[in-house]
Amino acid sequence: MDASALPTLLAIAWLTPLASFTxxxxxxxxxxPHGKYAGYISVGAILxxxxxxxxxxxGAWLPNHPLADASHHxxxxxxxxxxxxxxxxxxxxxxxxxxxxxxxxxxxxxxxEAHESEKPAYYGDWYALxxxxxxxxxxxxxxxxxxxxxxxxxxLIAACVHVYALGYMHDELHDPYVDHEVHVHDGxxxxxxxxxxxxxxxxxxxxxxxxxxxxxxNVAMVFVFWELVGICSYFLIxxxxxxxxxxxxxxxxxxxxxxxxxxxxxxxMALWASLGTFAFGDLxxxxxxxxxGIFSRLRTAExxxxxxxxPEMVAEGERTFASTETTGDGGSNAGHWLLFIAGVGIFCGxxxxxxxxxxxxxxxxxxxxxxxxxxxxxxxTMVAAGVYLVGRFYPAFSxxxxxxxxxxxxxxxxxxxxxxITAVDIKRVLAYSTVSQLGYMMLSLGLGGWAxxxxxxxxxxxxxxxxxxxxxxxxxAVHSNDMREMGGLRRKMPITAYTMLVGCxxxxxxxxxxxxxxLSGYYSKDAIxxxxxxxxxxxxxxxxxxxxxxxxxxxMTAFYMFRLWYMTFAGxxxxxxxxxxxxxxxxxxxxxxxxxxxxxxxxxxxxxxTNLSVTNLLHQAEPAGIAATSHGVLLPSLTVPAEAxxxxxxxxxxxxxxxxxAAMTGLLAATVIxxxxxxxxxxxxxxxxxxxxxxxxxxxxxxLYSAALIRPTMALGxxxxxxxxxxxxxxxxxxxxxxxxxxxxFGVLFDQTxxxxxxxxxADWTWDFGLLLRRLQxxxxxxxxxxxxxxxLVLFVAVSTVQWLAYS
Amino acid sequence: MNSTFHxxxxxxxxxxxxxxxxxxxxxxxxxxxxMATKRNALGVLMGIELVLNGANxxxxxxxxxxxxxxxxxxxxxGPLMALFVIVLAAAExxxxxAIALNFYNNHDSIDVDRADQLQG
Numbered sequence: 001m002d003a004s005a006l007p008t009l010l011a012i013a014w015l016t017p018l019a020s021f022t023x024x025x026x027x028x029x030x031x032x033p034h035g036k037y038a039g040y041i042s043v044g045a046i047l048x049x050x051x052x053x054x055x056x057x058x059g060a061w062l063p064n065h066p067l068a069d070a071s072h073h074x075x076x077x078x079x080x081x082x083x084x085x086x087x088x089x090x091x092x093x094x095x096x097x098x099x100x101x102x103x104x105x106x107x108x109x110x111x112x113e114a115h116e117s118e119k120p121a122y123y124g125d126w127y128a129l130x131x132x133x134x135x136x137x138x139x140x141x142x143x144x145x146x147x148x149x150x151x152x153x154x155x156l157i158a159a160c161v162h163v164y165a166l167g168y169m170h171d172e173l174h175d176p177y178v179d180h181e182v183h184v185h186d187g188x189x190x191x192x193x194x195x196x197x198x199x200x201x202x203x204x205x206x207x208x209x210x211x212x213x214x215x216x217x218n219v220a221m222v223f224v225f226w227e228l229v230g231i232c233s234y235f236l237i238x239x240x241x242x243x244x245x246x247x248x249x250x251x252x253x254x255x256x257x258x259x260x261x262x263x264x265x266x267x268x269m270a271l272w273a274s275l276g277t278f279a280f281g282d283l284x285x286x287x288x289x290x291x292x293g294i295f296s297r298l299r300t301a302e303x304x305x306x307x308x309x310x311p312e313m314v315a316e317g318e319r320t321f322a323s324t325e326t327t328g329d330g331g332s333n334a335g336h337w338l339l340f341i342a343g344v345g346i347f348c349g350x351x352x353x354x355x356x357x358x359x360x361x362x363x364x365x366x367x368x369x370x371x372x373x374x375x376x377x378x379x380x381t382m383v384a385a386g387v388y389l390v391g392r393f394y395p396a397f398s399x400x401x402x403x404x405x406x407x408x409x410x411x412x413x414x415x416x417x418x419x420x421i422t423a424v425d426i427k428r429v430l431a432y433s434t435v436s437q438l439g440y441m442m443l444s445l446g447l448g449g450w451a452x453x454x455x456x457x458x459x460x461x462x463x464x465x466x467x468x469x470x471x472x473x474x475x476x477a478v479h480s481n482d483m484r485e486m487g488g489l490r491r492k493m494p495i496t497a498y499t500m501l502v503g504c505x506x507x508x509x510x511x512x513x514x515x516x517x518x519l520s521g522y523y524s525k526d527a528i529x530x531x532x533x534x535x536x537x538x539x540x541x542x543x544x545x546x547x548x549x550x551x552x553x554x555x556m557t558a559f560y561m562f563r564l565w566y567m568t569f570a571g572x573x574x575x576x577x578x579x580x581x582x583x584x585x586x587x588x589x590x591x592x593x594x595x596x597x598x599x600x601x602x603x604x605x606x607x608x609x610t611n612l613s614v615t616n617l618l619h620q621a622e623p624a625g626i627a628a629t630s631h632g633v634l635l636p637s638l639t640v641p642a643e644a645x646x647x648x649x650x651x652x653x654x655x656x657x658x659x660x661x662a663a664m665t666g667l668l669a670a671t672v673i674x675x676x677x678x679x680x681x682x683x684x685x686x687x688x689x690x691x692x693x694x695x696x697x698x699x700x701x702x703x704l705y706s707a708a709l710i711r712p713t714m715a716l717g718x719x720x721x722x723x724x725x726x727x728x729x730x731x732x733x734x735x736x737x738x739x740x741x742x743x744x745x746f747g748v749l750f751d752q753t754x755x756x757x758x759x760x761x762x763a764d765w766t767w768d769f770g771l772l773l774r775r776l777q778x779x780x781x782x783x784x785x786x787x788x789x790x791x792x793l794v795l796f797v798a799v800s801t802v803q804w805l806a807y808s
Numbered sequence: 809m810n811s812t813f814h815x816x817x818x819x820x821x822x823x824x825x826x827x828x829x830x831x832x833x834x835x836x837x838x839x840x841x842x843m844a845t846k847r848n849a850l851g852v853l854m855g856i857e858l859v860l861n862g863a864n865x866x867x868x869x870x871x872x873x874x875x876x877x878x879x880x881x882x883x884x885x886g887p888l889m890a891l892f893v894i895v896l897a898a899a900e901x902x903x904x905x906a907i908a909l910n911f912y913n914n915h916d917s918i919d920v921d922r923a924d925q926l927q928g
Contacts, residue, residue, distance in 0.1 A: 779927025781852065781920045785843040 003064040006056055006122055006143050010151055013052035014215055017208040020045030024201040034173045035197030042200035043162045046207055050159045053151040061148045065120045067611040067620060120144060120620065123217050123281030123293070134276050140217025142280045142392075145621035146454065149614065150214045150388060153458050156599075157380035157465045158207045160592035164469050165203065165372035167588035168476060172196040182242045190242050199239060199370065206232040210381040214388065218278035219268050219294070219346075222389065226264070226349065230257045233382045237369040249365035256362040260352020267345020271396070274338055275310070280392070295395045295623060298339075305625025307398060309335025336398060336633045343401030346393055347408075354386025354438045357412040361701050364431040367481075371472030374427060378434045379465035384457055387441045391454045394445070395623045399632040399640045406446025406535075410549045413439025415699055417556035421563070422695040425481045426471045429564045433507065434464055436553060440528055443550060448640040449531030450626055451618040455604075456524035458614050462603050463506035463521060466596035470500035473589055474568060477582040478575075483567040485578050490569035493584040497569040499597040504565050506600040508558040508667065513660040514653065520604035523615070525554065527646070530655040534646035538639050551662045558666030566674035825876065828869035836862030849908045849918040853901065860897045864890045 024031065024038045031037040121144035129137040141147075171177060172194040182190035209228035216222040231254075238250025271294060272278060279293040299305040350356070355363035363383065367374055377383065390397075390405065397405070413436045420432035437460045444453035473496040474489060475481055490497035502519070509525035511518015529550055536547035573579035584590065606613035629645070632638030645651075673679045685692050697703065776787075818826060839858025846852050869875055871886015882889075912918050 777927050779924030781923065782844050782847070785840065785852075785855075789840050789844065 001055075001060040001063070003060055003120075003122065006060050006148070007124065007126075007141050009052050009056040009060060010141070010143060010147070010211075010215055011126070013049040013056065013151060013155060014208065014211040016045045016048045016052070017042075017204040017211070021201055021204040021208060024197055024204065028197050028201075029193075031197060034175050034194050036173055038197035038200045039162075039166050039169075042204045043159070043166060045204055046155060046159045046162045049207065049211065050152075050155040053148070053155045057148045057152045061145065062612070065145070065620060067613075067616040121281060123279070123283070125217065125283060135272075136278070137220050138218060138279075139221055140279065140283070141215050142217040143215065145617045146388075146391065147214055147621075149458065149617050149621070150384075151211060153461055154210050154214060154380045154384070155207070157461055157596070158203075158210075158376060160596050161372045161376045161380075161465065161469070162200070162203060164375075164472070164589050164592040165199065165370070167586050168372050168472055169196055169199050169370060172199060179240060179242060181240070192242065195239070199236075202232055202235045202239070203372075203376070206236065206376065206381055210385065213385055217280055219271065219280075219393075220278040222392075223261075223264065223268065226353065226385065226389075227261070229353070229382055229385055230254060230261075233366065233373075233377055236373040236377070237366045239369050239373065243368065245365075246368040249362075249368040252365050253362040256359050257352040260349050260359055263345045263348020263351070265345075267342045267348065270338055270342040270345060274342075299395050299623075299625045304628075306628065307339070307395070307625070307630065309339055333634060336400075339396070339398045340400050340634060343393075343397040344404055346396070347390065347401065347405055350386035350390050350442075351408060352386070353389070354383045354442065355412075355435050356386070356408050356438065356442055357415060358701075360412055360416060360435045361698075361705060363435055364428050364698075367425070367427040367431055371427065371468060371475060374431070375465045375468035375472065378431065378468055379461040383434060383438055384461060387438060387445070387453065387457045390442065390445050391450065391457070394450055394626050398634075399630050399638050400634050402446045402448065402640055403632075403635070403638060404446070406443050406546055409439045409442025409444075409446055410546050411439070412436070413443060413553045414549050417553045417560065418695050419698050420560040421556060422692060423560075424483050426474065426483050426486075426564060426568060427468070427481055429483075429560055430464070430467050430471055433467075433557065433560065434460075436557065437464065437507070440525070440550060440553070443546065444528040444531055447531050447535040447546065448630075449528060449643050449646065450622060451615065451643060452524065452527035452531050452646075454618050455615055456521075456528060458618075459506070459520035459524045459600075459603055462596055463503045463519075463600040466499060466593065466600050467503040467507065469589070469593055469596065470496050470503060473585040473593065476585055476589070478578040479581075480575075480578060483564065485575040486568045486573075487571045487575075488569070488573040488579060489582055492579070492582040495584060495590045495593060499590075499593040500569070501565060502597045502600055504561040507561055508663045509554065509659060510663070511660075513656050518604070519601050520599070523604035526652075526656055526659050527615075529554070529659045530646040530651055531641075531643060533651050533655040533658075534641045534648070537651070538641045538645075539637070551658050554659050555662040555666035555669075558663040559670045560666075562667055562670035563674050566670060570675055571677075823875075825869050828865055828875065832862045832865035832869070834862075835859075835865060838862075847919050847921055849904075849911065849920050852920055853904050853908070856900070856904075857897060860893055864893050867893070 020042050023041055024035075028038070029035040031041065121142065123140065123142040125138040125140040127139045129139065131137070173196050175194050176191040177194040179190045179192065184190050206229070209225050209232055213222060213225035213229060216225055234250050234254040237253050238247050240246040241250075268278075275294055275297050277291060277293060277297070279291065280295055281293040282296050283291045283293065285291055297310045299307055300310075352359045363378075366377055369377070416432045416435035416439060420429050420436065423429045423432060437456070441453045441456050441460070444456060473493065474486065477493055477496075478486060478489070480486070506519040506521040509518070509521040511522030511526075529547075532547040532550050536544045603614060606616070627642055627644060629642040630640045632640075646655075673681055673684070694700070778784075818830065835858050839855045839860075839862060842855030842858060843852050844855075846855060867882075867886045867890040869886070871882045871884065871888075871890075873881050873883070875881075908918050911923060915922055
């Protein structure tokens with residue numbers, strides 16, 4: 001298939017869920033008994049999306065863009081080393097193939113240059129929403145290997161979740177549905193109509209929004225779908241709206257995201273005000289002119305695709321910053337500052353969406369939604385959106401902005417991992433694990449590991465959706481989220497237990513160290529640690545923390561994941577009542593688990609005899625210029641090493657061993673404590689009482705926000721409400737009283753005399769005139785004829801007179 | 809029609825439109841006087857017929873190309889309007905006679921002066 005079919009294919013994949021949403025919104029409950037067929041429509045739509053995405057990937061993308069093998073790391077390492085030694089030269093990227101490695105450095109240079117210029121990407125506009133002066137809003141697309149990969153990943157996982165939800169949400173088909181978590185005032189449980197169709201309606205909208213976000217061709221469109229994803233997660237987290245906790249969680253998610261979006265708006269405005277465009281790629285206007293997109297303006301071919309603030313940015317900035325922000329050699333850093341602000345602003349949005357510190361608090365509470373939603377929100381859609389945007393927007397991030405991203409990611413991954421260690425709610429453990437893994441992705445992106453971070457996004461999406469669906473299966477079986485009431489379940493539900501074990505092994509990055517064999521997480525997590533190692537070696541000093549934390553985090557990941565697995569599936573049942581009622585889930589739920597387990601194992605592999613792997617796909621998507629080593633301008637000591645450098649054998653060796661050792665340590669600790677019971681968890685808890693309490697209370701973030709922001713805001717709100725009531729309401733009442741009095745006086749003085757008088761006078765005149773005319777109405781036909789004749793004569797005389805006067 | 813028209817010339821000139829109009833005017837005035845003076849409803853009706861036919865006379869005259877001395881004329885519109893008025897007159901006569909009959913049934917008379925219920 002021709003590559004020009006890509007936009008059409010992806011548009012079909014993108015819009016089918018919207019069609020499903022529309023149908024379900026309009027027909028709703030009338031679709032089958034209790035709206036049962038709504039589920040089938042939604043599943044059908046997402047399956048169409050999946051097929052279309054896969055056709056786009058395998059039928060339209062890969063035949064036209066054969067993958068280069070990026071696994072010959074030695075070659076690309078040489079090229080990368082060359083680039084870093086002379087920052088002005090055009091440095092190599094990891095695409096450099098074997099040919100380049102053998103060739104002289106200069107030749108490699110040329111080969112790279114040719115390669116760089118033909119980064120395969122398709123962009124254009126489908127529909128212009130409107131244009132106001134410079135501001136142009138369009139619905140466009142930007143399709144490169146990343147888009148196609150994300151489409152396949154998102155639609156595939158969404159399809160699994162949809163199918164799974166058919167089984168999981170089965171209870172909602174009952175009418176009335178009894179919500180056992182909601183107590184109504186007469187002591188019973190809440191009875192309400194089932195909402196099966198509504199759930200699938202939201203799922204469809206969610207898929208549509210996420211796919212729209214991925215395909216978006218400009219920042220404005222990204223923002224629209226960004227918010228759509230936000231509102232969908234709001235609907236789904238608050239699906240059990242009658243539960244106070246669910247509606248609170250939905251509000252929390254939504255409001256927390258607004259905080260981040262505010263920053264994103266600032267970033268967007270900074271970019272638009274200086275560059276005058278929202279588009280990612282270059283667009284050709286109808287009159288044949290090319291409008292440069294954001295990426296081509298920031299990284300021009302003349303500058304070898306290095307990030308250089310364009311003149312309009314500097315000129316714009318100099319007016320503002322000239323007095324304060326000039327460097328010693330007279331040049332202005334205004335452009336760099338603007339880029340920094342724009343980058344950090346856009347990243348703020350990602351902090352909200354991807355639940356990074358300090359806005360991570362909404363994600364664990366989002367567990368209140370049905371479990372399929374958690375799986376979708378936590379893997380393929382909501383939180384992936386933030387990481388994806390960082391990846392998509394990568395060419396516009398300056399090294400300083402990247403450092404901010406890395407630091408935030410590092411803090412997030414540490415805090416979240418520590419909290420996950422003490423959580424006992426099975427879904428909360430997974431939620432904090434998600435936050436922590438997202439921290440890994442952000443860290444990797446921030447350290448220059450573009451492909452590594454996005455690779456982790458893809459692999460994480462598969463194993464985290466698997467883990468969540470497994471936990472959903474467990475909850476479905478035992479009707480509890482509390483791991484302290486589980487145990488030994490692997491005998492009752494083997495498929496769930498062992499698919500979950502696969503997920504756990506994948507997330508801790510299990511694999512055979514120093515070889516290329518392992519589960520999906522092994523490749524992506526090692527790549528991240530390698531990048532961190534490379535970064536820490538390039539930038540000495542306190543930057544080593546950015547290496548130490550992910551390694552320690554890897555140990556904690558292994559610990560809490562296996563703590564979860566042991567507590568749930570191994571050992572003896574802790575609650576016999578729940579254990580006796582447990583059962584394996586129906587096939588409609590376990591089949592998606594098996595499919596996802598397969599992907600969790602294999603998504604990191606290269607298809608034998610080909611170059612087909614996610615890594616190579618992502619390397620193909622790498623935007624022009626970002627593979628090179630870059631240096632900070634505002635922070636001259638900062639160097640973001642080229643990603644290719646992290647593939648150096650000695651770094652690979654050390655990083656691989658460190659990651660493996662950390663994971664094994666964590667795994668061993670979990671086994672000792674929770675499987676062999678050599679150490680009693682209760683005693684450990686007792687020993688580290690203060691630390692435990694800190695972690696149990698989630699570092700007191702909720703309390704902190706509550707004390708620092710929420711309660712002051714509420715108090716202020718109450719004050720203002722009181723002010724409203726006491727002052728403004730009274731004022732308005734006074735005004736009302738005054739105007740009533742005035743109108744009363746006015747009514748007597750003016751209305752009743754002048755207005756009424758005038759009207760009555762006219763009425764009297766009309767009456768008198770009517771009485772006068774009454775005399776003419778004699779009722780005698782003969783008189784009327786006389787009147788007619790007389791009238792005709794009078795008319796004749798009048799007309800004649802006028803005519804005579806006029807002509808004489 | 810030229811502007812130097814005098815009634816006295818009428819008898820010495822060859823028949824033209826003025827003659828027809830004169831006859832029409834005489835008929836119209838006769839009809840109007842009949843309507844104004846007759847107390848018998850049937851007499852009034854006859855007056856109406858005269859008035860209508862006076863008007864018809866004019867229409868026919870305006871529609872004839874021989875009376876215009878080469879000037880403009882109405883053409884077929886004239887006779888058509890006349891036909892239309894005749895049909896109208898027939899319909900009107902039918903209705904009027906029905907009214908007269910009913911009036912007679914109610915009042916034992918067809919004196920229009922006694923039909924004054926509609927006075928103001």
